[in-house]
Amino acid sequence: MKKPYSLWKRRLESGRTVVGVAKSSGQSTKTAAEAWAIKYLASGQVASRENVKFGDFAKDFFAWDGPYVSSILMRGRQFGRSHATNNQALVDNYLIPVFGNTRLS
Numbered sequence: 001m002k003k004p005y006s007l008w009k010r011r012l013e014s015g016r017t018v019v020g021v022a023k024s025s026g027q028s029t030k031t032a033a034e035a036w037a038i039k040y041l042a043s044g045q046v047a048s049r050e051n052v053k054f055g056d057f058a059k060d061f062f063a064w065d066g067p068y069v070s071s072i073l074m075r076g077r078q079f080g081r082s083h084a085t086n087n088q089a090l091v092d093n094y095l096i097p098v099f100g101n102t103r104l105s
Helices: 030-042 054-058 067-074 081-099
Strands: 008-011 017-020
Touching: 017 030, 054 081
Parallel strands: none
Antiparallel strands: 008 017
């Protein structure tokens, strides 16, 4: 059965390993992280990605404080603010006008 979320392990600077989603669960095991994710989804605080339009998905995708850029920075990779701003401008000006109403499913 396909789960409505994805998990990955991440090592913190302290050396502690956590398992999480785009929003950190703070859990250190896969079982605990899955339980957290199910509870979080059930709380209604996050929208399900089923039947999402490209425009909704891509809006603020490259936001500096968004999950995509944050995940890159947390892995120790470089991603500048101007790069994020430029990428979002490309998405907003060229991709969303053409593909905005296309459903990702």
